[in-house]
Amino acid sequence: MEQAVLSTIIILSVLVPPRQTQEIPKPVLTLHHNYSKIYKGEPITLRCDIRNGKKSDWEYKWFQDGDLHNPVFSSNETEYIATPYSKKIYADFLVSRKKTGNFSCMAVRKSDRKQSQVSDAIELTIHAISAPEVKVSPSPWLRVGDSAMLSCEIQGSSEDWTYYWYRTIPYKDGLPSPWTKRFSMEMLPDVQHGTHGPLSFSNVSLKHIDVYACRAGRGNPEFFTEYSTAPELLWVSASSPRATLRVSPNRVQHFADEAYSVSCEAHGNSTGWKVKRFIYDKGQSECGTEWGTMTGSSCYINNTNTSEEPVYWCQSDSGEYSDAANITEHYFRSVVLESPILPVPEGQSVKLGCRHKTLPSNHRAEFYRYDKLIGSAKTGEMIIWSVSKSDEGRYWCTIPDLGESSSSWLSVRASSVSLHLSRALITWLLFALQMMYHFSLS
Template sequence: MPMSDKPKAKLTAGTTTVSVGDRVTLICSVEKSAGWKYEWFRRTSYLSEYRLNDGENGEIRVSQGGIYRCRGSRGEPAFYSDTSDEVNIYITFSNKVIVTQKPSWSQIFRGETITLTCEVQGDEGVQWMYEWRTPQSQTSWRNNKDWTITASISGEYSCKSRSTYYSYPSTNWSEALSLSVSDKPKAKLTAGTTTVSVGDRVTLICSVEKSAGWKYEWFRRTSYLSEYRLNDGENGEIRVSQGGIYRCRGSRGEPAFYSDTSDEVNIYITFSNKVIVTQKPSWSQIFRGETITLTCEVQGDEGVQWMYEWRTPQSQTSWRNNKDWTITASISGEYSCKSRSTYYSYPSTNWSEALSLSVSGVLMFLLF
């Protein structure tokens, strides 16, 4: 090379194709001479050429696609070599893109809120933008990989990603996630039995068929109590001892999505308990003016609070809390009782078999 000819910088690249997120080494040199510092330049199809700020020692590592050149400078004032030939660095996307769904239920119902996520595997160190393709439309690019939607129609959802560096191409579309959207379901309420003896319990089961993730709410009303929500049974099963009209519904997700409420189930409380009247003292002959106590005994009454009503030869009492009734004997006749739980939703028992009380005249004592 004649001494008067200006040298030309040489740019070499480890590779001209690199996966997004990786880097490639570029080396600039001016052969057979020393003392050079180096300047680097980059442009794209839509960005004019600009100078990079690093790499004076002749080597840089880049992660952006684009068209690169370099030149050397030395001395004061600076003497510049001719600029190198261009090297085009291409960014490829080996990253796999997948769509995930949360909650991951296989069955989604119209009106439910779900979140779709565009996952770029091996995306360390890269800032991504995301685009979605739905059964109805295609979204614009957005910065958030999560996309929360209200389910409306069945179909396939896919996404693709692109680095926020515009010089990168986008990934291919992901494999589609197939979303099955059904009409709102109706809860189903089943009962072990609809008739239960007072003091016993019956199991109620609420379910929303062919779907998962539900919690359950229970409601009860009677002919004189408006409907109210019970405090237990989120797992879909409760045991109840009160009669009444029951309904249930399922809820899932955040915000909560509710199924339609179940049909009503009426639980009837029956009294298989036998009621008997006992007398104390148990003398067969009672005299007018004597004090005796009648007791209304409910057999098999464990765990139940009772009220009692009495029927006498002369009248019928009001309901009272005490099963014992102390009276002063006055007339002969039949005495019977019946019981009712303090839960007003329970009916009363039948009347007991009557206790026949024989009351004689006043006992006279003879003194000798």
């Protein structure tokens, strides 16, 4: 009898297989990001999918660099959207000096707390992003009726950005003041939704005189860059200003311990004209208030001992303006480029000099337009003969083994003389063509 029962048990054990525990599959971690680069502080989405049961059956955990004991985030949702400074990932990872990190995820079944395997890791590379720079083309120095284009350029990034544009106003509580508490940034009302390219002005007038800044944004939620490195002045002069600004010595770059003067030469009476300046972190002021000594219509600036880039202009009591001039004062550089500060009429020649702070002037120097070498001279000077608009641009120089200057803009303005010559040349060519046609018929 016992043997029969035992046989029955053995047969049943063979016929009924043991109950197997259902295996939990490995989840799949994916990165959802619409751009080729991820920038520090930019939101990202890490999605953890497990193809077994309903999404609500699981709890999800995300890990960094293989640390499975300390998840950076846990949620009942499959997506982890990390926004700047609100989650541990940004506190420990993006704000740190690390540029790469491995991320993985795991699913935990709520019913029995069984854990899945850890997903395959994905590596994220976080890039630093520079503040954008405002650039004005063709020049920040314009006449009424000219056209200008302001671009907001981010070094090393050609992604699809939206650009937001601002002008400077006196400090106002509640508005951004990224550089100084002396003024704030106010968004331009005409482009509050931003632009997807440069900001263009056609037929400029005096109302466009302003100091402009920008920043860029992308994505949803939107990620913003910092504000541009420095605001950019856009200057518009009347077609025939009643006063001319003179700088002595006539050059853009000066050493900080050198004295120079800025004068207003009015066409008629110079009474009532004052010299004013703008420095981006100090705002606008008048000669004789916080700087310089005003004597008549001339302002004398002596020994600033700072590295600044003031913009000077003449302004009358009635609100008229002269041309403006941007001077660069160098405290740390040992080499400066000597170039004319005001626009040069077409057809004239321009002398460029490369000067060392302490050495004599007769030394070898190399001169560049943008990044292209245009000439070298043993005397430290070179001449551009009969300039034209094609010579306009940014120039700099270097003294081999001793240093290089910063760059300065050389502005070339069409003159009435060159215009008349062009018309005369066209008239002569038409006459010559008519004569050739006449002789060909005879």
